[in-house]
Amino acid sequence: MRRRSAMYGVIALAAVVALVVPVLLGVPAAGIWRGLLLGPAPAPIEPTRAVLAFAWPEYPYSVSVPASVIAAGLDALTAAEAAAGAPADPRRSYWTLTVDTAGGIRRWWITRDGLAWLEEGEDPVAAGGARLAGPLDARGILDSLTPYIDRLHHQAFGDLVEWPEANPFFPVGGTALLRDVESRQTLQIRRHRGDAHFDVEPLTAEDTATLRAIYGGRWSWKRRAAVLMAGGRRIAASMNGMPHGWGDIFDNDFRGHFCVHVAGSRVHTTWRRDPGHQLMVLKAAGRLAETLDTAAPGELVDLVLAALNHRETATLRVALDGDGTGTQALPDPRRPGPLPPAPATGLLADLLGEIRHLTVVDVREEVVEDRRAVVRAAVTVYFYEPDRDRPFPVDLTVRLHRTAPGTPWTVELASLAPLLERGEPAAARVPPEPAGCAP
Structure with missing residues (x-):
């Protein structure tokens, strides 16, 4: 019994010494107790x-x-x-x-x-x-x-500048620089014409080669986000990569001109705003993430269909849920990255691979509740095969959901599957890419 009491006394004395001596040396008591009870503090990140x-x-x-x-x-x-x-x-x-x-x-x-x-x-x-x-x-x-x-x-990014303000910065006959946002490649351009958007030409054959490289070696109507540097301004823009119409420069290896749009600009044949170009302008202005987070159901469906049409992978990755079979083909939310631009297989890959072009005729919200919504969309779809110019009308019922009121909406990818169904083709053939300057 005496030995046990003596042992307890030694332990108590050691504890007092462990606490008192560091305090006398200027070490805070709270830090001492933390060290005794929780162990040493984690090392700071250096x-x-x-x-x-x-x-x-x-x-x-x-x-x-x-x-x-x-x-x-x-x-x-x-x-x-x-x-x-x-x-x-x-x-x-x-x-x-x-x-x-x-x-x-x-x-x-x-x-x-x-x-x-x-x-x-x-x-x-x-x-x-x-x-x-x-x-x-x-x-x-x-x-x-x-x-x-x-x-x-x-x-x-560039600044979001509406067409009436942007137009004077790049007059007819003037030159500017155009940078593709994703590839970071830049080319010189000359303004050819354009009443509702910029009709432009590559300034030299080298600039034509740069534009073609941006589009993977093949001319394309697909829209891409770009920054237009003209008149001392950096303007958020969108371009296509298809020579069309006529031009003024004859030694640049480019027959015709291509189009550059900015916020609020319009196509020349219909005088309407092009959804694909406006989507890319948002992307070039750094406003796409904010827009996707705050979009109403109908607006989000419009954005997703434009992104599908022009292979805009950021919108598809953020705004879509699932792969159409109940599994997660898009990047796993628990493992965001490095993020692949698009899945190699699954419904989304089929949509991107089979649809050549789609035109949205009408979008309307039918049901909007706290956590779910239903949007109806009338769409005209053109496939690569067997007839690339045959239009197929699709009445699409798009389902959306969100985790709570005030959080971003997402589109159920499975509800886009009817876009691949080739029903009866439309009687009238409406050119998917109008001639002249319309794109």
């Missing part, structure tokens, strides 16, 4: 290099961030409070922050509203194998990154 980039592969831009700017912010990342009934979706990630540390590379995927996921795995930069920890509350670090986000967006 970055040596950081790069801010877009999470979307369609935006291949990045900027360096000084390590000192983010060190405190990374240590302060805490678990985010989950909104009731509205689980966070890593698929909405818009930026990545890749940090080199003494312990290896770490990458965070960050949404526009300040949620972040940390990649976990032996090699978080390699494709596959990485899992995500989070969501974390990254609003504080977003604040410190604001100047670098601004710099990143300035590098990638």
Whole structure:
């Protein structure tokens, strides 16, 4: 009994010494108790290099961030409070922050509203194998990154300028630069004509070769996001890649001209705004993510059909759910990236591979509830085979859902399957790409 009492006395004395001596040396008592009860505090993240980039592969831009700017912010990342009934979706990630540390590379995927996921795995930069920890509350670090986000967006995007304001910056006969957003390739162009949008020509044969390379070596009517640099302005734009009509330059290896649209511009035959061009203008202005997050059901269906028509992969990846069979063919929300531009198989791949062109005749909302909506769309579809000019009318019933009121809508991919059904062709053949300057 005496031995046990003596042992307890020794333990008590050791505990007092362990607490009192560090305090006398200036160590806070709270830190001592934490060390005794919880073990040593996790080592702070000590970055040596950081790069801010877009999470979307369609935006291949990045900027360096000084390590000192983010060190405190990374240590302060805490678990985010989950909104009731509205689980966070890593698929909405818009930026990545890749940090080199003494312990290896770490990458965070960050949404526009300040949620972040940390990649976990032996090699978080390699494709596959990485899992995500989070969501974390990254609003504080977003604040410190604001100047670098601004710099990143300035590098990638143009300003959203309406046609009446943009028109004088690029007069007939003037020259400008046109940068393709996704490939980052730039060509010189000369304005040929255009009353409702810019009709332009590549300035030289070298510029024609650049334009053709942007389109993968084949001329195409498909719209692409671009930035027009004219009159000292950087203007969000959209272009097609098909020579048509006539031109003024005869030694540029380009027969005719092609079209460049900006916000609010119109086609010349119908004087209507082209949905594909306006979608790409939003993309070139950096407004696409915001638009997809806030779009009403009818507007989102319009955007998805335009994206399907012009192979705009960012919209399809963010706005579609499922592969038409109840599984997830689009990137797994738990593993956002590197994000593939589009799936190689499944319903979406069939839609992209078989449909040459589609025209939306009408879109109307039939049901809009808190978490589900139904939209009816009248669409005319043209296939690559067997007759590329034969139109097939489709009455489409599109189903949408969202996790809670106020959260973004998504389109059920399976509800787009009727676009592939070749019913009775339309009696009248309406050219999918009108002649002249219409595209």
